[in-house]
Amino acid sequence: MTAVLAILAKELRVEMRNKQTINAYLLLSLLILASFRFSLALFDPDYQTLAAPILWVTIFFSGMFSIAPSYRREAEQGTRDGLMLAPVPASDVYLGKMLSSLVVLSALEAFTVVVFLAFFPVDVPEPGALVALLALGTVGFVAVGSLIAAISANLRQSEVMLPVLLVPVLLFTVVMSAVSGTAQVLTGASLGGVSEEARLLAAFAVVFIAAGYLLIEYVMEG
């Protein structure tokens, strides 16, 4: 566990000093939300209904940019060998990096939600339920995103390969459940009312973390 915490602290420190990821996320999420806002304004749609897909599409695509560099940077800087040579299990590397991405992405999502609520006339009758769904969805997203970021870092054109590998996996699992649950929460359902979606998101999170934990050694050996 001590190695996990050391890797987590290192990742956060590198992230805070690099800021490339954070800036890219903030700019991209702002642009996506602005694009939705101005293009949909032409049709005067029911924003309460459209809010859930807009929010998750923004988080999903912006989030990919915050997860991608974690492993790619190690490969580019040559530090991947340093991690692989260290006498710590690859699963510790995965957990440390995943937790770091979770911390960063959660903070960035708070920005996305604030901008989203500023841009769109949407009521949030159950804020607690919305936060719970965001948290569950983010854990699943980060768990599988970290594994696929590790896989794509070994490939040529890793920037292209990450979304190609990640979108199909997440679209039919985390994103669909999260959009469905969020849509119901925004129309007044409580967390108990979306328990099926919440349970699915929790199950995806557990499965994806377990998959990452078990597979990362083979992935990092390339």
Next chain:
Amino acid sequence: MADQVLAARNVYKSFGRRQVLRGVDLSVGRGERYVLLGPNGAGKTTLLRVLAMLTPPDSGEVLLFGESAADRPADARARIGFLSHEPCLYLELSALENLEFFGHLYGVPDRAARAAAMLREVGLDHRAHDRVETFSRGMRQRLGLARAVLHSPELVLLDEPYTGLDLRAQDALGELIVRMSGQGTAFLAITHDVAHGLDIATRGGVLASGRIVHESDRAGLDDLRSRYASIVREASP
């Protein structure tokens, strides 16, 4: 050989249809400074990565500290230091933060003091709190060496260790290697720099076309130095 820390037996490695290592046999004993020379493309870096367990061999066996490297990789890794072309450093972190991080991964006791001592050892204590991205190539190489030996490994694998170092730093590196080997640490350095490489060697070899084509003990090092070019020429296909 008494107290062998590294042995490679009949190691083969190919990338696609290109055979890079063709039955390498090599051994390094405790406290020995084995310098493996070879021209570009001879397979030196591949061999070092196989010995460091970063790349699995296609066939053959690597024994580290008397046991198969494939059986106990975590134990073996804790006893190895490795410095490749890339010094394995985080550019956004300071020199001290890099060493403390790796010290953490290796379970080094009293990390901060050990990291500070290593920075003094490689002459970078005055830059301890500066980010590595501000360092020159030579300074990064020196810091990479400090990282590689931070955990007092019993075997250190060095890939072109003199690259990017000025004359003073090359001398300092040589002195550090000799001092550590005197305390029992074994070194295997690969290089195409014959003069510098053999200056510190207690044993030498030549890798050409994926095979060890020549080995010399301490008494034969001068002969190796003078005949290196012809040995490589004769071994080339």
